[in-house]
Amino acid sequence: MFRRLTTLLAAIATAAYLGGAAQADTPKDTLMVAQDLRDIITFDPSFTYDQSGNEIVTNLYDNLVLVDPDDIDNIRPWLAQSWVVGEDGATITFQLREGVIFHSGNPLTSEDVAYSLRRTVFLDGLQRAFLDRLGWTKENFGEAVEVVDPLTIRFRIFTGVSPSFALINLGTVVTAVVDRKLVMQHEKDGDMGSAWLKSNDAGSGPFRLESYRPTEGIVLKAVADHPLAAPKLNRVIIRHVPEPSSQRLLLESGDVDIARNLPRDQLNALDQSGRAVAQSNRKMEMVHMSLNSSLPVLGHSKVQEALRYLIDYQGMEQSFLKGDMAVAQTFWPFGNPTIPNIYTLDVEKAKGLLKEAGYPDGFKVKLDVYNTAPWMQIGQSIKATMAKAGVDVELVTSERKAVATKFRSRDFEMVIHVWTADYMHPDAFSSFYWSPEVTEEANLKSQVAWRTYWRIPAISMFAEIARAETDGKKRDKMYTAIQYAVQQESPIIFLFNRSHQNGVSTKVRNFMPGPTFGVLNYSSVYKE
Secondary structure (H helix, E strand, C coil), X not given: CHHHHHHHHHXXXXXXXXXXXXXXXXXXXXXXXXXXXXXXXXCCCCCCCCHHHHHHHHHHCCCCEEEECCEEEEEEECCEEEEEECCCCCEEEEEECCCCECXXXXXXXHHHHHHHHHHHHHCCCCCHHHHHCCCCCCCCHHHHEEEEECCEEEEECCCCCCHHHHHHHHCCHHHCCCCHHHHHXXXXXXXXXXXXXXXXXXXXXXXXXXXXXXXXXXXXXXXXXXXXXXXXXXXXXXXXXXXXXXXXXXXXXXXXXXXXXXXXXXXXXXXXXXXXXXXXXXXXXXXXXXXXXXXXXXXXXXXHHHHHCCCXXXXXHCCCCCCCEEECCCCCCCCCCCCCCCCCCCHHHHHHHHHHHXXXXXXXXXXXXXXXXXXXXXXXXXXXXXXXXXXXXXXXXXXXXXXXXXXXXXXXXXXXXEEECCCCCHHHHHHHCCCCCCCCCCCCCCCHHHXXXXXXXXXXXXXXXXXXXXXXXXXXXXXXXXXXHHHHHCCEEEEXXXXXXXXXXXXXXXXXXXXCCCCCCHXXXXXX
């Protein structure tokens, strides 16, 4: 695998520099991308929960249905060409497309769909939250998923959610279908092939995984005859380039077509080159600081309130985050129903709250942040402003993957992290406000509230009622109330809404990262 990737990269580089051109051009049928890939943990659809990994998975695999990110009521057929909702609203029967073939050559059947969902439930995959909303468990899975025939499968909903809401959840990566026969060949110690899927492909999507080397990059090979989304390119080569300045130089020299991780200063410089432009895309991505409330000091409501007043939100927005992030102190700043920002930097107010909490001289605390821009600058700003009230912040910088792992395992004191919605609905952020239990046995790793030890059975029940409410006005009022509770009473401090910034060659067309989590379809991209 490594030799193949190295050979491909070398071939591209050689072709680019033939003739001694001062500025190279990448081949027209190949998209070259420079990207920091250090956040990738796995390509297993049941477990992928990082931005880069999820983008790859959406190109390797096909979902049962797709949700229009701009209109969640628009559920598009994909592997399922049609479906019928039962009279009681508790069952959905899907008819699969005939003739869909996995990359291995195996035919895709309803047995593969059932197996894929079984993996997520029985392995406690990070995508399990979508199936929790349907009431699926290990105990009732046999009743939840019924294989009717090779191209027909029936799902049962055990919760009170509407069929349309169930379809929205099924339009996420949770229904990415894996090749059952191929995966079972690589099963070890009952892992249902999870170890093998970390770096291999068992999908039917518009691209196949030709090569992957974590320290080098990824090569995706087009499936030219894909029945639903035949790619316009032959290959996508994603080079692992951690440094933003190196990404920009590669883009300006013509050695890559897209640079994925450019901070504002690099984007501003890029606009002057003439070969590429800064492209900004709307993103439903929330930057937040979570507190481990199992620690007495961080579990104190007055301390949580004080910390909210020790952050210079506006100062960061107007300086090094300008154009990239906007202050957002709620999980839903995307329109109705939303609530206003109410916190500003107020050191004296914070000191008073700390005194009331019994910490007049402040305290020491560790803050985990990503070791790249602008995350380190955000951490440094928070460290400086909190010091004014005696809160001594020790910054702990690590690669994004390491920070995410610590966060999921609850091995942190404070952490700055990002969360991106999977669909355009306040419930897509229920990770922040659904956590009826915080025990290790509950194992709600996909829930931010669980990670912070915020046990909220009443709010969780209220969220389930809101999820099932069909009256739009009533539902909006419920989500407004939930937003106020999270904003003012939780161990979660919302900081910013982040847009998606990329440097893109002027020759590239249809490169359109979606607003929701991991949505990036390379099949529609082409070059002029």
